[in-house]
Amino acid sequence: MSKWVFEDDCLAPRARITIEYRGKNPYDVIKRIVVILRTIFEIGSKDVWERDFRWDNTSEARNFYVRIYANRGVDSRSKWLVETTFEGRQPSDVRREGSLKISLGARLVTEFNRQNFFQNMPIYKFLLVLYRRTFYDEIRRNYLKMCREKVDQLSNELRSVLNIKEIK
Numbered sequence: 001m002s003k004w005v006f007e008d009d010c011l012a013p014r015a016r017i018t019i020e021y022r023g024k025n026p027y028d029v030i031k032r033i034v035v036i037l038r039t040i041f042e043i044g045s046k047d048v049w050e051r052d053f054r055w056d057n058t059s060e061a062r063n064f065y066v067r068i069y070a071n072r073g074v075d076s077r078s079k080w081l082v083e084t085t086f087e088g089r090q091p092s093d094v095r096r097e098g099s100l101k102i103s104l105g106a107r108l109v110t111e112f113n114r115q116n117f118f119q120n121m122p123i124y125k126f127l128l129v130l131y132r133r134t135f136y137d138e139i140r141r142n143y144l145k146m147c148r149e150k151v152d153q154l155s156n157e158l159r160s161v162l163n164i165k166e167i168k
Contacts, residue, residue, distance in 0.1 A: 002114045002115075002120065003111050003112060003113045003114055003115075004111065004112040004114065004128075005109065005110070005111050005112075006109070006110040006111075006140075007107050007108070007109050007110075008107065008108045008140070008144055009105070009106075009107055010080065010105075010106040010107060010108055010144055010147035010148050010151060011104075011105060011106060011148060011151060015105070016103050016104060016105040017103070017104040017105075017151065017152075017155050018101065018102065018103050018104075019100075019101070019102040019103075019104075019155065019158060019159060019162070019164065020099075020100070020101050020102075021088075021099065021100040021101075021102070021162045021164060022097060022098075022099050022100075023097060023098070023162070023163075024094065024095060024096070024097060024098070025090070025094045025098065026088045026089070026090055026098040026099060026100035026162075027064065027088070027090040027098070027100075028161075029086070029100065029102070029158060029161050029162055030064075030066050030086050032161060033068055033084060033086075033158075034048050034068070036154065036157050036158070036161070037068070037070045037082065037084070037154070038070075040150055040153050040154050040157065041070055041072045041080070041082065041150060042072070043070060043071070043072050047070060047071045047072065048068065048069070048070045048071075049068070049069055050066065050067070050068050050069075051067040051068065051069055052065060052066065052067040053065075053066050054066070060091065060092055061089045061090070061091050061092075061098070062089065062090045062091070062092065063088070063089055064086070064087070064088055064089075064090060065085075065086070065087050066085070066086040066087075067083065067084070067085045067086075068083075068084045068085075068086075069081065069082065069083055069084075070082040070084075074143050074146075075139075077110050077111060077112065077136075078108060078109065078110040078111075078140065078143055079108075079109050080106055080107070080108060080109075080143075080147050080150070081106065081107045081109055082104075082105070082106045082150075082151065082154070083103075083104070083105045083106070084102065084103070084104055084154075085102070085103040085104075085105075086100060086101075086102055087100070087101045087103075088100035088101060100162075102158060104151055104154060104155055104158075105151075106147050106148075106150075106151045108140065108143050108144055108147055110136075110140060112128055112132075
C-alpha cells in the first residue's frame with residue numbers, strides 16, 4: 001500500500017511562533033489550551049491530544065514541559081496538524097512569579113492514497129500530478145492561508161489569556 005504525502009509548514013517562512021511570559025501562575029494557560037484549540041479550530045475533543053507531559057516536583061520551582069497536538073481535517077485529502085509546546089517553571093506558591101515559553105507550529109498534510117492496481121499504474125500517476133498541479137495546488141494555497149490565520153488567532157488568544165499585548 002503506497003501513498004503520496006505532501007507536507008507544508010503553515011507558518012513559512014517563520015518556523016514557529018514563540019511567546020514568552022513571566023508572571024503569576026504560568027501553568028494556568030495549559031488548563032485552558034484544550035478549550036481554546038477546540039474553539040479556534042472547530043474540532044471535537046478526540047482531535048486534541050497530549051503527546052508529552054513532564055512535571056518535575058523535586059524542587060521548589062516546578063519545571064514542566066507539555067506538548068499538545070490538534071488535528072483538523074479540512075477535506076478528504078488534507079488536514080492541519082497543530083503543535084503547541086509549553087515549557088516553563090511554576091513556583092509552588094501560585095502568587096509568586098514563574099516563567100513560560102510557548103511555541104506554536106502547524107503543518108498542512110495532504111495524502112493521495114495509491115492502494116489498488118489501477119492507482120499504482122503510471123497513467124494514474126500522470127493524471128494525479130496533472131490534477132494536483134492544475135486544480136488542487138490552488139486549493140492547498142488557500143488552506144495554508146487559512147491555517148496561518150488560525151494559528152495567528154491562537155497566538156493572540158494565548159496572549160490575551162496571559163495579558164500580553166497582541167500582535168496584529
